[in-house]
Amino acid sequence: MMFDLFKRMARAPAFDATGLGSTLLARPIGSGCTLPAGASGVAVDRGGRTRRISAGGRMGLLDGESGWCFHPGPYGCDLVPFAAAPEIGLRLHFAVDSPDPRVSQQRFDLFLASEGAGDLSLAGFAAGIEAALQRELAQGNLDLPPCTTLDEWNAFRAGFNQLLYTRFGVTVDDCVPVDLRPGRDFAEVLRARAVHDADEPYIGVEAAPAAAAAAAPAAGAALAKVADGTPFDPAREDARALRRLFLELPCLMCRVRQATLPSGQDLFRQQQALLQRLDLVCLAASTMPALGLAAPGQPLAPGQQLRRARHSVAAAAALDEAWALLARFELAEDRGLEVLFDEADRIVANLEHALGARKLATEGEDA
Amino acid sequence: MSAAVSEAVSEAVFRSLLADGSVVTVTATRRPRGGRADIKCSAPGAPALAARMQEVARLARHTEARYDSRDQVVISMDRAPGAQERDWELAVVLADRTVRGLLLPAATPQLALGWSDGWQRGRIDGHDAAQAPAGALLGGPRHLRHLGALSGQPDVSASVSSARAWFPLHSGGINDSLCWVEVSVYPLEPGEAPDDEAIAAPGLDSARQHAVRQTLAGARHFDGEAAPRWRTTVRFGQDGLHGNSYELALVLADRLARGREFLPRGRIIATGCSGAWHAGQVEGVEGLAPKCALIAREAAAGDRVLLPRAWEAHLPPGLRDGLRVKGASLACVERIGLI
Numbered sequence: 031m032m033f034d035l036f037k038r039m040a041r042a043p044a045f046d047a048t049g050l051g052s053t054l055l056a057r058p059i060g061s062g063c064t065l066p067a068g069a070s071g072v073a074v075d076r077g078g079r080t081r082r083i084s085a086g087g088r089m090g091l092l093d094g095e096s097g098w099c100f101h102p103g104p105y106g107c108d109l110v111p112f113a114a115a116p117e118i119g120l121r122l123h124f125a126v127d128s129p130d131p132r133v134s135q136q137r138f139d140l141f142l143a144s145e146g147a148g149d150l151s152l153a154g155f156a157a158g159i160e161a162a163l164q165r166e167l168a169q170g171n172l173d174l175p176p177c178t179t180l181d182e183w184n185a186f187r188a189g190f191n192q193l194l195y196t197r198f199g200v201t202v203d204d205c206v207p208v209d210l211r212p213g214r215d216f217a218e219v220l221r222a223r224a225v226h227d228a229d230e231p232y233i234g235v236e237a238a239p240a241a242a243a244a245a246a247p248a249a250g251a252a253l254a255k256v257a258d259g260t261p262f263d264p265a266r267e268d269a270r271a272l273r274r275l276f277l278e279l280p281c282l283m284c285r286v287r288q289a290t291l292p293s294g295q296d297l298f299r300q301q302q303a304l305l306q307r308l309d310l311v312c313l314a315a316s317t318m319p320a321l322g323l324a325a326p327g328q329p330l331a332p333g334q335q336l337r338r339a340r341h342s343v344a345a346a347a348a349l350d351e352a353w354a355l356l357a358r359f360e361l362a363e364d365r366g367l368e369v370l371f372d373e374a375d376r377i378v379a380n381l382e383h384a385l386g387a388r389k390l391a392t393e394g395e396d397a
Numbered sequence: 398m399s400a401a402v403s404e405a406v407s408e409a410v411f412r413s414l415l416a417d418g419s420v421v422t423v424t425a426t427r428r429p430r431g432g433r434a435d436i437k438c439s440a441p442g443a444p445a446l447a448a449r450m451q452e453v454a455r456l457a458r459h460t461e462a463r464y465d466s467r468d469q470v471v472i473s474m475d476r477a478p479g480a481q482e483r484d485w486e487l488a489v490v491l492a493d494r495t496v497r498g499l500l501l502p503a504a505t506p507q508l509a510l511g512w513s514d515g516w517q518r519g520r521i522d523g524h525d526a527a528q529a530p531a532g533a534l535l536g537g538p539r540h541l542r543h544l545g546a547l548s549g550q551p552d553v554s555a556s557v558s559s560a561r562a563w564f565p566l567h568s569g570g571i572n573d574s575l576c577w578v579e580v581s582v583y584p585l586e587p588g589e590a591p592d593d594e595a596i597a598a599p600g601l602d603s604a605r606q607h608a609v610r611q612t613l614a615g616a617r618h619f620d621g622e623a624a625p626r627w628r629t630t631v632r633f634g635q636d637g638l639h640g641n642s643y644e645l646a647l648v649l650a651d652r653l654a655r656g657r658e659f660l661p662r663g664r665i666i667a668t669g670c671s672g673a674w675h676a677g678q679v680e681g682v683e684g685l686a687p688k689c690a691l692i693a694r695e696a697a698a699g700d701r702v703l704l705p706r707a708w709e710a711h712l713p714p715g716l717r718d719g720l721r722v723k724g725a726s727l728a729c730v731e732r733i734g735l736i
Contacts, residue, residue, distance in 0.1 A: 112660045115659065177703055178735075179728045376466075
């Protein structure tokens with residue numbers, strides 16, 4: 031015991047804080063390390079519960095906890111709100127704000143616990159924000175039309191600020207439209223596409239069904255995955271998506287309970303029904319069978335594993351939409367609530383559908 | 398989007414042509430899913446064709462931003478095309494979209510012909526019918542190139558970027574219509590000197606070609622384009638234009654095509670001209686009342702209506718609210734560009 035203690039003191043683990051606060055938002059940190067100046071710590075236990083360790087302290091981690099060190103910023107990044115318009119963008123400055131004492135768990139801590147894997151780089155985080163922004167604009171939940179007027183811009187900013195706070199737990203300091211032209215040349219992009227088109231082998235009708243079968247389950251929601259062409263690793267993607275669902279769904283339910291105060295009997299009933307269904311979705315997520323097993327001791331074919339993983343990813347995409355919808359609930363006035371409840375109904379239905387399909391060992395094609 | 402949910406139709410009908418010249422009717426209906434497949438297809442006596450229909454519809458859904466698992470769409474054809482025929486594909490995709498409220502239903506069933514090997518990207522590669530009737534919606538390089546083009550948006554995977562904007566064409570009340578202008582841009586080779594033909598508008602007389610060039614050159618100067626980068630083609634939906642109220646729509650289509658403008662979810666409908674495009678100014682044009690009436694009639698969910706600031710004080714009462722109810726938005730601008 032004594033020997034153990036000495037060894038731990040003698041080791042004096044060093045923490046490499048290079049880039050923290052500029053190109054890195056957060057980095058895993060070992061137990062016993064001293065937090066660098068200005069940075070805070072988050073300890074995450076096996077069940078995903080988090081606690082903060084204030085700046086300048088030592089990371090005293092209990093058994094089974096993993097530690098994160100994050101710098102509050104401020105950070106700056108450029109976002110492209112529309113994939114088809116790469117020369118016009120938004121310059122965003124944001125920070126991880128001081129903890130809100132009214133909530134038991136900070137959203138940013140939950141983000142680290144559920145989505146953190148290795149270093150959290152600014153570029154990766156900005157890509158996540160950009161994806162969320164593009165989806166909200168494409169669905170029409172945020173509006174950034176051509177020749178935006180000042181009123182429309184303010185409405186957009188309010189929605190965008192709330193989205194980033196609800197989904198990522200960061201606070202927007204400033205956000206302005208910018209011309210990305212010097213750094214990003216659309217002509218070069220088009221030229222690259224022309225070269226790519228010439229190189230691409232002709233995909234005939236014969237090749238199409240295979241691509242379709244692989245792509246079909248995650249219709250629409252997983253569009254980005256189809257486009258970028260990185261290999262899809264079923265085991266990793268499935269684990270990541272299920273971890274997110276497992277940790278975030280209970281928190282989401284909590285927030286739904288708090289955020290909306292339905293004014294009438296009808297809306298109250300709808301909310302109750304919604305919460306009940308969310309409860310069942312939570313249960314489904316936390317009792318999900320293993321990816322590689324059709325039944326205990328029965329391995330599952332790789333093709334079916336891929337299908338299951340795609341359904342998990344689709345469920346995680348619905349979860350993202352749910353966070354975005356929660357942000358809209360928090361800004362909503364009474365008269366807009368019915369539309370939002372319809373959206374909630376759709377999202378919960380998508381979650382139920384994707385998780386139900388993830389559970390199945392084989393896909394039953396039905397009428 | 399919310400408007401789309403409540404107004405969604407429960408049946409959509411499109412027509413297409415078979416190789417022997419006969420008409421096939423594609424009907425899509427929507428019903429609660431009830432644990433069934435998301436898309437169910439049928440064609441008389443051709444189960445393999447039904448499977449291909451389902452695949453086409455599913456692939457095309459990959460370009461949609463919003464996924465709804467609550468509905469089942471049932472698509473059927475009243476006769477079975479031959480195994481090699483593919484012109485019915487576009488009709489199936491459009492019917493699937495229309496029945497879910499993503500596209501506006503037309504008053505009479507529309508004729509649509511087109512096939513694609515890249516539905517998952519929203520591309521339409523061509524159509525086979527040698528002679529198509531006038532008014533048919535044709536897919537292919539010189540017609541409808543991808544699904545987003547229905548609302549004028551550029552294809553994010555094509556090497557030629559082309560975008561459309563619409564402007565009201567006033568011709569005596571009953572013939573008023575929205576006309577589109579399409580701008581396609583392709584980068585000049587490095588070191589290639591831009592000649593007169595760098596901005597081409599085939600089919601226009603020389604005076605109007607000159608006006609189009611002047612407008613685009615001015616607007617691009619306003620953008621701070623130091624050296625010309627683009628080979629440009631401008632096309633109009635109709636011949637015989639009068640006046641210059643198309644200029645704002647032309648400039649906005651050009652900005653969309655060059656990737657320098659925020660995208661609306663629907664179409665851009667704009668009217669306005671300018672004597673100083675190099676300063677980005679937008680000035681008023683004639684015909685406020687008939688054009689506003691036309692816009693109020695034609696605008697659909699997601700459309701963005703842009704009018705000159707000079708019109709703002711004289712707008713018909715109720716226009717703004719009427720557009721908002723439809724899900725479109727209106728702005729009166731005195732300058733193009735960012736806020």
